[in-house]
Amino acid sequence: MTVTAHTGAALALGDDALVLSHRLGEWAGHAPVLEEEVALANIALDLLGQARVLLSMAGDEDELAYLREERAFRNLQLVEQPGGDFAHTIARQLYFSTYQRLLYTQLAAQEGAFAGLAAKAVKEVAYHQDHAEQWTLRLGDGTAQSHERMRRACEALWRFTGEMFQPIEGVEVDWAGLQTAWLESVSDTLRRATLEVPEGPRSGAWAAGAGRQGLHTEPFGRMLAEMQHLHRSHPGASW
């Protein structure tokens, strides 16, 4: 496959959605309350739908999902982080859904190749963001224990948030503006949740743009091994 700016951008956005969908799918049967089984699966399904459209822009969705190795994936390191506790999942959702909504809002307003997908997806991700914000408030401003867990989760994932604003070739948006709006939105939610905005760096030497270049964190390879093993065990089979 030749990676043009267009296919490269479709892969970056598609891989984000694919990988986060997979991580959310891991919650099935493990959620803290039945309503969250429904909500997390719902969000995972929306993301998988987005991934399928985006990967299909770049080639065959199944070949791209199941036959690429770790170094060829272009998703953010943020979305590949293992679920951890519910607070980690919510922090990951807060950071990513805010990013996705701002990004897709810009893309939907343009005439580019991603406008159609973005126009549909922006409605979904607005719902995802609302879900994440509502839980951030409840965990942050709930009990002492939930506050502490949410604080830790927000800090642990903070280091992965800088890479979101490394420009993607082929995606013409105002990246600096995106970052400012993201920081404002997330900071506001954290403050309302009685949480402090984490102080650590958001763009360390390793994290900045690394996922977009195929440099991932260790748990990602194991995630792919699980995701791909059946498909790879039956080369050429259809399902």
Added chain:
Amino acid sequence: MAPAAAHRTASVDGAVPEADTAVYEAVFNAAVAADERIEPRDWMPDAYRSTLVRQIAQHAHSEIIGMQPEANWISRAPSLRRKAILMAKVQDEAGHGLYLYSAVETLGVSREELLDKLHTGRQKYSSIFNYPTLTWADVGAIGWLVDGAAITNQVPLCRCSYGPYARAMVRVCKEESFHQRQGYELLLALSQGTPEQHAMAQDAVDRWWWPSLMMFGPPDDESAHSAQSMAWKIKRHSNDELRQRFIDICVPQAKSLNLTLPDPDLRWNEERGHYDFGPIDWAEFREVIKGNGPCNEQRISQRRKAHDEGAWVREAAAAYAAKHNGATGAAVEPSADTADMNGKA
């Protein structure tokens, strides 16, 4: 007022003078005989109430535990289309659990206490979910056979005498029949695929066939609750009748899937107009029901773990709600209307 509708005037809470119970019972029986729906505020015999609580709760538990064997394959689904179908199905099951817990709560019990009974083994769930999903084809076999058996059981429940249960079943059955077709289609793709895929499909059907037949419950002469449930029109058909119906449907479907069913005694009986079939291993069934099936321990442990590890999340939501009640405008106190409906105002 027509006599059959007179039960609507009865009050609940057991606040009925003893002498009147016989009258209420006669009215209840007349309503059931006239195929009227019993609704939450109607008087009903205690045993009817407790039978329904048991049955609906265990139905709800089955939806929740039933997520596990299928969720086991979400992360390994072999194509994105199949993965989306499977995630949607598991999500539907959580939704069915929610409908059913709502239905059972109309009988005066809470979801929390029922979940506690599930977690402590005082209420059961369908025996079928104590079998493991060992290959991808099991996802198809569950859709075709397990959901197929469930539908055969549940379609008559859409006419069950208890209104909230019957209405929940209408919604559940629509989605279940969709799942069943998807399972069939998954198996068909495998059956028509490579020799390895065909073998995988056959192996799954071999393992799921007999446990699916057990889903209809013990034979009629050993079924403790059947007679009373049929008299109350909670059940409409006997276990054996439904089992036979299911087998008669499956045999031609297996043929069109180009798969065999693992029963050497399975053959058409012209005289009966049904398929004859071999003996079911009821000893195995009893072991699974008692907790000694392949996955009983694993299923209930995972459920408990999810619940226990989620406790802090539920506590956080409750604490937040208590703090922000006024600010968000959410009502906690029942309105005057609700209080009236409870008959306690």
